[in-house]
Amino acid sequence: MTTAPGRPRDRRIDRALLDATAELLVEVGYADLTMDAVAERAGTTKPAIYRRWRSKAHLAHEAAFPTDAERVQVPDTGDLATDLRAMVRACVDVFAHPVARAAVPGLIAEFAADPTLHAALVGRLADGPLGTARDRLARAGIEPDAVIEAMAGTTLLALLFRGGDDLDDAWIDRTTTLLLKGIAP
Amino acid sequence: MTTAPGRPRDRRIDRALLDATAELLVEVGYADLTMDAVAERAGTTKPAIYRRWRSKAHLAHEAAFPTDAERVQVPDTGDLATDLRAMVRACVDVFAHPVARAAVPGLIAEFAADPTLHAALVGRLADGPLGTARDRLARAGIEPDAVIEAMAGTTLLALLFRGGDDLDDAWIDRTTTLLLKGIAP
Amino acid sequence: MTTAPGRPRDRRIDRALLDATAELLVEVGYADLTMDAVAERAGTTKPAIYRRWRSKAHLAHEAAFPTDAERVQVPDTGDLATDLRAMVRACVDVFAHPVARAAVPGLIAEFAADPTLHAALVGRLADGPLGTARDRLARAGIEPDAVIEAMAGTTLLALLFRGGDDLDDAWIDRTTTLLLKGIAP
Amino acid sequence: MTTAPGRPRDRRIDRALLDATAELLVEVGYADLTMDAVAERAGTTKPAIYRRWRSKAHLAHEAAFPTDAERVQVPDTGDLATDLRAMVRACVDVFAHPVARAAVPGLIAEFAADPTLHAALVGRLADGPLGTARDRLARAGIEPDAVIEAMAGTTLLALLFRGGDDLDDAWIDRTTTLLLKGIAP
DNA sequence: ACTTAAACGAGACGGTACGTCGCGTCTTAAA
DNA sequence: TTTAAGACGCGACGTACCGTCTCGTTTAAGT
Secondary structure: OOOOOOOOOOHHHHHHHHHHHHHHHHHHOOOOOOHHHHHHHHOOOHHHHHHHOOOHHHHHHHHHOOOOOOOOOOOOOOOHHHHHHHHHHHHHHHHHOHHHHHHHHHHHHHHOOOHHHHHHHHHHHHOOHHHHHHHHHHHOOOOHHHHHHHHHHHHHHHHHHHOHHHOOHHHHHHHHHHHHHHHOO | OOOOOOOOOOHHHHHHHHHHHHHHHHHHOOOOOOHHHHHHHHOOOHHHHHOOOOOHHHHHHHHHOOOOOOOOOOOOOOOHHHHHHHHHHHHHHHHHOHHHHHHHHHHHHHHOOOHHHHHHHHHHHHOOHHHHHHHHHHHOOOOHHHHHHHHHHHHHHHHHHHOHHHOOHHHHHHHHHHHHHHOOO | OOOOOOOOOOHHHHHHHHHHHHHHHHHHOOOOOOHHHHHHHHOOOHHHHHHHOOOHHHHHHHHHOOOOOOOOOOOOOOOHHHHHHHHHHHHHHHHHOHHHHHHHHHHHHHHOOOHHHHHHHHHHHHOOHHHHHHHHHHHOOOOHHHHHHHHHHHHHHHHHHHOHHHOOHHHHHHHHHHHHHHHOO | OOOOOOOOOOHHHHHHHHHHHHHHHHHHOOOOOOHHHHHHHHOOOHHHHHOOOOOHHHHHHHHHOOOOOOOOOOOOOOOHHHHHHHHHHHHHHHHHOHHHHHHHHHHHHHHOOOHHHHHHHHHHHHOOHHHHHHHHHHHOOOOHHHHHHHHHHHHHHHHHHHOHHHOOHHHHHHHHHHHHHHHOO
16 A cells, blocks of 8 residues: 655645535525635635535535534334434434535535536435435335435425424424335335 | 506517526526526527516526416316325426426525525415315315425435436336325324 | 617726726736736726726736826927937836836736737837837938837836836936937938 | 765756756747646656746746857957947847747746846846957947947847847848947047 | 607626636655 | 655636616607
8 A cells, every 4th residue: 555646635624624614604505605715714725625626516515414423323223113213313413404404405406417416415425324224224124215215305395495493303203104104014 | 557657568578588598497407597698599688687587596487387387287086095196296297397307406506595586486386286285185184284295305306316207107106105105094 | 970889888997997007016016916906906806807908918008008198298399319319218208107117027028929919019109209209200311110129129128127217317318329329321 | 075965966857947948938938838837848847847946937047048058159350340240140149049039028027026037137148148248348448338238128129029030130230330320439 | 749668689887706727835755 | 865746825817697787779658
């Protein structure tokens, strides 16, 4: 294993940029997020961003769905009802997180036109609770795709059309029940 | 009831602009849709657009979800399974329409930051199959909001993450079944 | 005589930009003159500049050699010695003006690579004292090109290599004498 | 007398860089000359350049006015007319050389803002025909500065405003005559 | 017929933000 | 210490598109 030639990248700048992006997303939203503002808050400049991410969307999607986040734990109790409820809650936790909430609408717009971003985001989510859920459901003998589509889709729509604050325990219960009955044999 | 003074607006221009917008949305997508291009294709000028719509998003949302569209008919058979299936199909038909498909991601982004647009789009959809579905379900003694959220959300997610071509009869069957069991007493 | 269609250009912005350019040229020099700084000082933005001038050089050359300047008067006494001296002085006045002095080195660099600018600058100078001098000399029966080349070239070199402050009366006398003898029959 | 510690500098790289610079100056001009391109053509890297020259201008000025050039010979016949003509020709040869011609406008711009470069270029020219000319004229009992200023200035202006191709024998004759009469007692 | 008032074509406007280029520097491992 | 390699931080660039404005002209309805 050799070292790459050339000056190594400064990891502190990566962090500063991601942090600045997350903060600004919450403060001003995706549409009003400018690369100049990100660079300035991170104490660096625009080219440093573009050296690391190919677009605003790629930067935002990494800030909104960090891979190193303390993994949303979905306990494996063996009881489908309990586990499914945990999955729904995890799904809400991921999408309703303030940074994600601010970024998602913009990301949706961009990744419709950018296959690169599409792939990146799908991969990133597959490593999160959605991937966990898929495994768990498959082990329970349930074809997972339809359920995940319904779970994530319902969450997304609720988020987009009413804002994340309504996604409380009652909403989670209601949605879990619908899904649970929907997938019953 | 009096007539507005001054030169009346030319209705042919309204149409030409909406048509040009729809065409361009399909051809280049929302992000690369420019007002100059719309005006040029419609054979008019930008001020003529802004006299009619307050922004690109307002124009696009009207082009994507025309109110005068031949209404997607949802037959009222009285059989919940049959009717629900028709609702799902209508939902797919609306969102998977080429123009809507091109416009939706961009609209999602914009209306996250523009309450005006949010209201306009919600109203427009409520007049369409979603409104019909709500009435129908309510009459069947079912609380409609959760079902609609699940139905539209699942459709939206499928559309965004896989493109509309996979939303065939099998998908409609699968989704209808899940919802039907989910809302059973 | 018809009016051009479209919104007319705001002449006050033209002026503000030229004034800002002249000021900044003196303050920071051509190399450190940035379009952003010009725009900011003029209270406008970069695109407003590029709508009016095709490059920094075109802007600077207009700021450095304004056509509407109170014309450098070259009295026509009929005495060649007197008149030539006045021409040399006028030449110095034009090139040693603080704004011109700051702009000239940069302009030289740019117009070597930009025929557009070359033509523009030649035309602009031909309307100034150089044009007057050419006419005057021709009337005196002297082939003007060689003299003008020598006069302007000597002035330019002196300016570039020693700064304009040394171009005092003694320098003007010395140069006038050299030229006068040089063109004697 | 000791040797510098560490790895000695590779003289072949010096040459390759100067050659690459000269070639590229002629091909693309000073403004479009990039350090990356120079390094690439010379088969080395940018840091190797900056170890040798402090800036693009310093590199270009050395490439344009090489000290080791076969010295432009100015024969010393003792006849002022003959010698002055040779000086003018030498001046043209130096400045109209393709590489110098490409570099001069850019260098003028840079050394207006860089005293280091100013000094370097003046020193380099003083070692060339201008230095020779000064000595020769002084020996002939003529105050040399004014003549040199006129000679070099006229050449420079002609070069800048008409391109070097017009500086033929006729031009040299004409200019020599003007100077000769101009400095006559 | 004349006035009023708004829509029209045309196109430039002011301005935000973009993504890129090239400078000169720095870090690394090998020579 | 120089080399090759290449990324770095940074300042500045010129452009694209937004939504607005200013014209002079056209079109109808009201007087």
